[in-house]
Each structure stands twice: as structure tokens, then as C-alpha cells.
Amino acid sequence: MAKKQGEFFVCLVPGCDVKKKGEKEILGHIVMDHQQVAERHVSGVDGSVGWTFRPRELKDVQQGWQDAHKYGEEKWKRQLDQGIIDIWGVAQTKKGWRKGVPRVMKESQ
Numbered sequence: 001m002a003k004k005q006g007e008f009f010v011c012l013v014p015g016c017d018v019k020k021k022g023e024k025e026i027l028g029h030i031v032m033d034h035q036q037v038a039e040r041h042v043s044g045v046d047g048s049v050g051w052t053f054r055p056r057e058l059k060d061v062q063q064g065w066q067d068a069h070k071y072g073e074e075k076w077k078r079q080l081d082q083g084i085i086d087i088w089g090v091a092q093t094k095k096g097w098r099k100g101v102p103r104v105m106k107e108s109q
């Protein structure tokens with residue numbers, strides 16, 4: 001299990017304090033934001049769990065993207081088809097407002 005802080009899992013990368021509700025989301029975040037894959041390994045000696053990092057590869061991206069955003073395979077394929085993201089899961093829309101994300105309306109008072 002990744003580091004836990006209260007209800008949240010904390011990113012495994014030193015210096016990053018991103019927290020997510022789910023471990024899979026953290027692992028996805030590491031793939032998408034740190035371009036790394038965290039792999040769990042259990043010590044044969046005392047059974048303790050540790051993590052190693054390796055650079056991400058293209059084959060890691062889809063799963064990482066889905067985990068990070070809690071989306072399914074359908075959504076990945078649809079967004080890729082529509083050109084909303086590229087094969088590395090990078091949003092191709094303009095900075096700021098993104099498709100599918102509701103704009104925050106300012107109170108007009």
C-alpha cells in the first residue's frame with residue numbers, strides 16, 4: 001500500500017505532496033505527472049513492501065491515465081479519437097478551460 005495520510009494516499013515521489021483518495025489514482029498520477037511507473041515489490045526477507053520507479057513507456061500511459069482520472073477504457077478511446085488527448089494522454093485543448101470541464105461562473109454581484 002502506498003503511504004497513507006488519514007483518508008488519503010500520498011504521492012510516492014519525494015517532494016510531491018499530491019494526495020488522492022485511491023491508491024490507483026496515485027499510481028496513475030505518477031505515470032501522468034512524473035512520467036514514472038511505481039512498481040510494488042515485497043521483500044523476501046521480512047515481507048515489507050517497497051516501491052521502485054522506472055521510466056514510463058507508451059504502454060503504461062493508457063492505464064495510468066484511466067487510473068489518474070478514474071475513467072474507463074471507452075473514455076480513453078473516445079478522447080483519443082476526438083483528438084482531445086494524444087497518445088501520451090496529454091490534453092490537446094487550449095490552456096485554461098478544457099472541454100468537458102464546467103466553467104466556474106463568477107457571481108455577478
Ligand SMILES: [Zn+2]
Nearest residue numbers: 011013016018
Ligand atoms: Zn506526485
